[in-house]
Amino acid sequence: MNFDFTNEQKMIRQSIKQFVENEIEPIAEEIDRNHRFPRETIKKLGEYGFLALTFPKEYGGAEGDELCKTIVLEEIAKKCGATAGIVSVHYLPINLLLKYGTKEQKEKYIPKLVTGEHIGAFALTEPNAGSDASNVQTTAVLDGDDYVLNGTKCFITNGGEADTYIILAMTDKSKGTKGITAFIVEKDTPGFSIGKIEDKLGICASSTSELIFENCRIPKENMLGKEGKGFKIAMVGLDGGRVGMAAQALGLAKGAFEETVKYLKERNQFGKPLIKFQGLQWYLVEMHSKIESARWLVYHASYLKQSGKPFTKEAATAKLVASETAMFVTHKAVQMHGGYGFMKDYPLERMMRDAKITEIYEGTSEIMKIVIASQITR
Ligand SMILES: Cc1cc2nc3c(=O)[nH]c(=O)nc-3n(C[C@H](O)[C@H](O)[C@H](O)COP(=O)(O)OP(=O)(O)OC[C@H]3O[C@@H](n4cnc5c(N)ncnc54)[C@H](O)[C@@H]3O)c2cc1C
Known part of the structure; x- marks a missing residue:
């Protein structure tokens, strides 16, 4: 077993972080407030190659591995859950076209989707x-x-x-x-x-x-x-989609955690930084432990998908744990920011609102339990 990222995965993380810092974080609050679809950002993600990562070269893809895609969604979600959701869902039809499409369908639709010219x-x-x-x-x-x-x-x-x-x-x-x-x-x-x-x-x-x-x-x-064969196709699509949703949830949780650690170091009460209080440190430990558990489940599901091994149970488990982690962590993060966490001047309340959907779409937490149970008991 190898827990190291490849050079390619490290490079992708570095470049998407840079992209998020320049293009996504600065508009995240505004697009949320105005309910504005960030079409130009999706187009730029396509131009930079982030939508093409795992797809074959003949259709404009980069033939990277699934973990690269997971890393991209995770890093986007750290700063903007909505953009991560858009991209995650956009990948789903591309995956299905690739797996089930005729040569003509692939040639007609995939190249425009992987460049962001078209949205799926x-x-x-x-x-x-x-x-x-x-x-x-x-x-x-x-x-x-x-x-x-x-x-x-x-x-x-x-x-x-x-x-x-x-x-x-x-x-x-x-x-x-x-x-x-x-x-x-x-x-x-x-x-x-x-x-x-x-x-x-x-x-x-x-x-x-x-x-x-x-x-x-x-x-x-x-x-x-x-x-x-549509129902089967949909279920296959959702298995893959759930890994993306889990990555989105993981990113939201990590983003909220990082904001919280930074804030607790800066904010003083009772004559010392909040981070010195053991009660809050224990919250941080709980958040950290849940994030780490979710992280390895998400990466493992990505690895199984990449390897062509069955991953229905693992995708559902990763989504269940990561989405509940995102909700737990963002909720605690708002609490640990006190009144400021409740204000729109800080990103925490947005993160908490954005986290909720990860427990609902592409199958609710209850449906994830049914999927996992059916795999365990068959
Ligand atoms: C913002 C958003 C975006 C979405 N995007 C898409 C999309 O792009 N494409 C798409 O096709 N769909 C999309 N969906 C739909 C989403 O997948 C469904 O909302 C979700 O699967 C739940 O279905 P429902 O809303 O009808 O809830 P219901 O099925 O009515 O469920 C209500 C509650 O009952 C629970 N429940 C239902 N059945 C059981 C059971 N057997 N045992 C225990 N509990 C159960 C559910 O978990 C839930 O808590 C989206 C939804 C939202 C909110």
Whole structure:
């Protein structure tokens, strides 16, 4: 076993840290306050190669390993949970196109996604299909050379901003999950529109919207993978996505921890710096221990994904532990900043709001427990 980072991984961490310092940290508060999608930042991340990291050279990728991607999400999330969320979800359709796409689909969509020219989204959830994702009601009916989509997706990250959407729709209701099929839908397709844009507790700079399909015709060449394989494709996508979400949670926790240590050294009460009080040191130890546990789970899940080994249980475990750590650490961090932690002048309250979503999307903590239990007991 080797716990050292490779030179490439160290270099990526160094360069993304620099990027975050120059391009992300300075606008993190403003984009949160204005609920402004940081399109220009995503484009720059693409220009610097951070969106292409693990993908094959023939589609504009850099063929780095999964841990590089994890490091990028972790470092972005230290300063901006919303941007990390946008990037994490953007990777999901790229991964699916790569794994299930035809040569034509890969050539058409991946190069623009890895440069940030286009943004990707993944749409499974519907008003009556949340944790129970099998209950998809959106239909896709073959009519000549087209599939005709009807239905509504909700809570879709990058909705309205994305150019390329992977949509899960029912092609044969009688077959249950085996009747669900994945499709690629381009943003300007007639019959496809954006519905309600959600106003959220956290990750306010990321866009979350409804997607509405009304007799939306898409050519049958836009089916991703085989008919009836959509549920499996979605679950594979979510396994990978959960490693990204776990990295996002880990970064948020580490970012809040680092801010807190710095603050406790600077702030004096009772004639000495707060960091000298044992009560607060013990909080720091609890935060540190949870972060370290989460960190190795996240890196291990990334390693398994990279190695092509099964990682469903490990991805769910990493997401469960890292997201609960992010919530614990950011909550304590606000407390340890006292009244200042509650104020928008400091980033802590934003971090706490941003952390909450990591316990919910791409499967709630309760669903992570179901996934882990099903792997343990099978
Ligand atoms: C900001 C945001 C962004 C999102 N982005 C996307 C996206 O890009 N694409 C996408 O497809 N979806 C997205 N989602 C949807 C997200 O994945 C779902 O909200 C989530 O899976 C939970 O579904 P639900 O909201 O319907 O809650 P419900 O399924 O109604 O769950 C409500 C509560 O019941 C619990 N629960 C449900 N079933 C069980 C059970 N069997 N045992 C124990 N407890 C259970 C849940 O854990 C939760 O606590 C996003 C959601 C949000 C809030």
